[in-house]
Amino acid sequence: MLSPKSKPSYGVIVVPDRITKKDYDTVVIGGGPAGLAAALKAREKGLETLVVETRDRLGGIPLQCIHPGFGIHYFKEDMTGPEFVYRFIDKLLSTDIDYTVKSYVNMAEYVSPMEKKLEIITPYGTEIVRTKTIIYAAGARERTRYEIGITGPNPAGIMTAGEAQTLMDMYGVMPGKKILIVGSGDVGLIMARRFVLEGAEVVGVVEILPYPSGLIRNVQQCLKDYGIPLLLSHMVISVKQRNGRVSSAVVVKVDENFKPIQGTENEIECDTIVIAAGLKPRTKLLESLGAQIDPRTKGPVVNEYFETTIPGVFAAGNALIINDYVDYAVEQGELAALAATKYVDEKGIRIKKPVKIVLGRNMRLIVPQMLTLTSDALFYGRVARPEDNVWLSFKEIGFKIPQLKVLPSIMIRQKIRLDKLRMLETDTLTVEVIPRD
């Protein structure tokens, strides 16, 4: 099965031949970490697998993440994004997994439980492919200035962190010299440091919350070590321009309800505004299939197999839920692949008892949102507000795990074994954060 298709090719773009097969057990949509991990696991389990990637190469977002911090959980090693993702790419290239790049799934149709039809546009032409399952791992997109209410003119020089990162670290292009960063999540913090390391001036990082949203170690290593000011409880309300390029940002202090405080406006000069205000799962194709979308995660509603409300269509990675670590995306990809294998082998995922997950006290979002009660369940969730010394409680089964500190920016990951879940007598399971005494 692992007959080599081509030699490992670290960093070299390999353009695959036109795919010839028309039927697959699973089609993985997205060639980033979640998709690659899913494909490898699916093939390992014997599924005929195709990976579809829109860009000209496999790898996804880690290709542009030249900072360390990748693989700490999965490989127990600290790597850069490209190092991390090339472990998967090289492995994939040594298998007979089919993949296609510059390829876009234009349409997906649910024909029957064991047949989904995909129309894929490629430079070779339109491919019509039939598959038993789909693993949707198309990643996320970044929120834009318009979604966070920045008004003013529409000049050049306002871009998302990912766009700036693509320019700098894939294409060697310097997008600005005097940078203001909006958002103090890890992406914003890392980009602040990245700009300084390239000789740019970072005039500040603006955060609407009263505390930084990134990891404490990143606040130290990316901002404090370089003397970059962090403006907490502030937001950018508008921009000004000169000759078509941004020339300054109007920053204002906000109250506890995130409403601007009159008279605190301050103009900060900059030639570039980098928006690092969070990500949104990409769900267009899932929506076209009729999959239910969770307004909290903005991703699909799934069961413990990461199966969406469309039978045989699974989701993983940032297309499922916005993850803190690439390791989680990989984990979800592998779990989705195992679930797809089960689906193919058993002709579907059976439900023992449908259970709805309910968000209780101080829980903002969670996946899975429902259970079949046929397997262990791995929960990923986020709290609504920071709290110390609490229980993470799965109420109806009386299961509690102590937590020293919970933060919205730190994802909660908790596995619950099937034997525990089986104790459930109701058809809902409430997940909540409660004080420890």
Next chain:
Amino acid sequence: MYRTIIIGAGITGLSIARWLTRYRGLQVIVIDKEPDVGWGVTKANTSIIHPCHEEHPDKHPLRSKLCLEGHNLWYKWVKELEIPAKWPGEIIVATNDEELKGLHKYIDYAYRIGVPGVRLIDRGEMLRLEPWINPDAIGGLYAPTAGTINPMMAAIAIAENIVDNGGKLLLGTRVEDIVVRDGKVVAVETSKGGIEADIVVNAAGLYADKISRMAGIDDYSIHPRRGQYLLFSDRVDVKPNKILHTAPTPKTKGVYAITTVDGNLLIGPTAEDLPEEAREENTTTHQGLDFIYEMASRILRKLPPRNKVVKTFAGLRPEPSTGTFIIRFHEKPWGFVEAAGIRSPGLTAAPAIGKHVSKLIIERLENIEPRKDWRSKRQAIPRPAYMAPRERDKLIRENPDYGWIICVCRKVSLGEIMEAVKRMKKIGVPEITLDGIKFRTHSMYGDCQGSQCRPHIAYLLWKRLGIQPWRITTKGDGSKYAFTEVKALLRGDRGA
């Protein structure tokens, strides 16, 4: 050969130019200060082809006539030029008795101008016609002929057709003076040198009064009236089929809610009178956007949340001090023509303004005859993602770039982007801009506003055409996309 120079490559100037290319004996040149067509008033408006029943036939006889004639010409133009358009009809939604009473007069206007099918409808029929209307509304006025087009696609299509018929565009060229000798216009001085002219047409939009003054005409002035808009994702469920708007006021036609030809919910505009000097103040404000959101909620059953907005923008309208269109052929100086103060319904009227102005010119010239070889047709850039597979595959076989979707929000292929660049060069843009590509292909136009595809597009332009990303601009002038290459700042090179 009479040389005709048209100042302003907006929808008005281009429509005039298109009509003039139909004649032999005329050389048609369109000048604009911007590096592309349609970047002034044309770029940001409500994109409606009005039925024209809201024009006062006595106060604005010319405007109402041109509006209706323009409306009828658009049916033909959108087909000839493959401009995205639809004709769903419109409803003015009344939310109280006073507004409802105010609608009666439009039936009279419609009858006198000749707008078909305009009638009052009761609440029940209104909600059946358009279920997205707010059930609190009490009645409305239905005008079945209203349509909407993509104005930028229209400007681009007309520009391509002009060039195809031998007309010339001088973009990125600023008019500095108009030379009058012996009571006649003889030349235009520009930032790129002087050009002799027999006829000079002023279609300069927000700057028309300044151009007129260069020819010694100063009996009117222009001030900008700003309109702000919110554009929602094409994936929100609120998609009114009909064009909806609040009851008109003396200043505006009200706040609209429409599903654009591109499938986005668009709400707006405000109508803010700005001082004369604020002709580049196309900026949005929190106050303005909040106002629109509030007004739109009166006519819609439900509004998508504000975080479903993909873009907010503002446009400026040239509001003339005379309050109405200024369209005239001057005898003094002879050969100076104005199509100024083209405020709403300027987009609707544009083809008719073009016809009217070209007539004013032609009837004063000798030996001008219609051309037999005039080409009425122009083809749009193919959009493979929206084609049937067989047709698409034929296109991809000829050019595999059409098989690589670069912009996933709007499903735009590399082939479309490269074709847009080719066409930009053909009409003579002085530089390739990212906005120029955006308006032609709708890449960078979707939910992510280009954050995913723009760097790749810039990179591919670099690799394919040698345009370095720090040389390309978003919208010309100083709007550079990037500054330099990575490491250059560390070397002490601060870039351009």
